[in-house]
Amino acid sequence: MHYVTEYAELIIAVGVNLRTGQNLFIKTGPDTYSFARTLAETAYRKGAGYVHIEIHDQKLFKARIENQSGILLTMIPDFILHQHRELLKDDWAYIRIDNTEDRTVLENAPADKLSIMQTEIRKKLDWFYGSLMRHEHAWCVVCAPGDAWARSILGPQATAEDIWKILLPILKLPGGNAVEAWKQFGALLEDRCSLLNSMHIKTLHLKDSGTDLRIGLHEKALWTGGGDALPDGRWFFPNLPTEEIFSVPDFRTVEGRITTTRPVTVLGKQVIGASITLINGQVADFSAETGQDVLEEFFSIDAGSRRLGEIALVDESSPIAQSGISFNSILYDENASCHIAFGAGYPTCLSNNQQLLTDKELLQHGCNVSVTHVDFMIGSSTMNITAELRDGTSRTLMRNGSFTL
Secondary structure: OHHHHHHHHHHHHHHOOOOOOOOEEEEEOHHHHHHHHHHHHHHHHOOOOOEEEEEOOHHHHHHHHHHOOOHHHHOOOHHHHHHHHHHHHOOOEEEEEOOHHHOOOOOOOOHHHHHHHHHHHHHHOHHHHHHHHOOOOOEEEEOOOOHHHHHHHHOOOOOHHHHHHHHHHHOOOOOOOHHHHHHHHHHHHHHHHHHHHHHOEEEEEEEOOOOEEEEEOOOOEOOEEOOEEOOOOOEEOOEOOOOOEEEOOOHHHOEEEEEOOOOEEEOOEEEEOOEEEEEOOEEEEEEOOEOHHHHHHHOOOOHHHHOEEEEEEOOOOOHHHHOOOOOOOHHHHHHHOOEEEEEOOOHHHEOOHHHOOOHHHHHHOOOOOOOOEEEEEOOOOOOEEEEEEOOOOEEEEEEOOEEOO
8 A cells, every 4th residue: 555655745745845844733533543643654754843643532522522511511721722822833734634434423412512612612722723724834634544434435345445546546646746746736726716816806606506696705805726835935735635726705795595515514413405595695594404403503603604704616527526426524525516615714815814913804804704614515517607807797617517717
């Protein structure tokens, strides 16, 4: 399984673009610890300073939710806050391995308690995640194939090896030079962003059989995708793989309805067949075939959870979409489909983001503020997207799910 080592090298070299002597923090579930160790060993070979692996155990997390209430449920020890302050202060690189091996652990956990705990964590660490969203430090979200993930998406006899066969071309590992392949693909995504930025888009209209949505963009809005620059000029990829180009909507201008085309994980639980109506930029009505109660909890977290923070475009010809698989991982599913996100917007998608230092200033520019951010996939092979430009003309950006530019 030489490609496991190649994958780890790709994440270290391209995902976080680790510099010599830089410390690395890896967050993983217990069942993907082996890959976390491979990442750590690779990082040390590439000159890392210190590597720390932290295990997030979903089963233990569930036990706490089921057995605690009140102030105990919201307690976060000071050492966790100190730890995250040090990560920022000393510019640690940060890798999170998505919890695909224990995806269903929280399915039967009380939704109200789950919302309380996760909201409190985000509130207490809002400054940490805000810094990552501003791309002030290198971070990368990845997945590690395992048997449980394989069975959940491919059938009861599937193994991790079966997932690897599907992921190899998606991760651009065949060919022997994945690092260069991702740099070239990043340049392609950057070219798409440059083209959209040159258009000066005022409004987007997304339409297919289940979605009819208008999204306005602030005049300072930027499209970005692939990699992004760190303060020291190095480039990193927040997601591997990635297929999207995205921007921050002016949440105040959003009108219409959306219907999800893939399952969505919300507060640790799966939501299927969600239909959501927005009026004056706010969620006005919603339903779901599965997970209605979870949506009710989610949209009650704060005012920003009912507003849009992201619009992302993904060509249906992407290898993830072409696989025809619902991966039950937001990392993969969001890169198979056009999507929107409810919750916080990315300040880096505003050209003047360095001058927007407060929540009030972000809101004044239409950039949503929230302690949460969850992607909802709405793209399809029948999705059409039209852009109204600031000069009064219009352009078709996507037809039947594919870019026309």
